[in-house]
């Protein structure tokens with residue numbers, strides 16, 4: 001086996017190992033990209049909670065994910081809800097490049113970010 005192929009195989013194994021948790025489930029949440037300005041996040045948020053079909057009830061006033069009351073936090077929640085709902089049916093974590101996936105659980109306080117295996 002040529003050395004290059006062995007190297008590629010090892011790299012692939014490392015990547016797979018890195019993205020799998022010990023239980024073998026790929027953990028990927030979808031959140032607002034730090035680079036994205038609020039105006040673009042707002043557009044993504046509006047789409048996700050509208051035509052996108054995300055369930056945005058938790059970011060309504062008084063609900064678990066309303067605070068912090070920022071476009072960034074609300075769009076992260078909505079992007080993730082959309083992504084978890086549709087990722088196995090063609091939905092992606094994109095939102096005109098306003099979103100990014102992460103393996104760090106964004107849940108905080110009583111605000112739980114859904115995760116579909």
Ligand SMILES: *[C@@H]1O[C@H](CO)[C@@H](O)[C@H](O)[C@H]1NC(C)=O
Nearest residue numbers: 054055056057058059063064
């Ligand atoms: C949206 O989520 C809330 C709780 O998170 C749930 O009670 C409600 O039934 C959901 N609505 C839809 C349409 O799935």
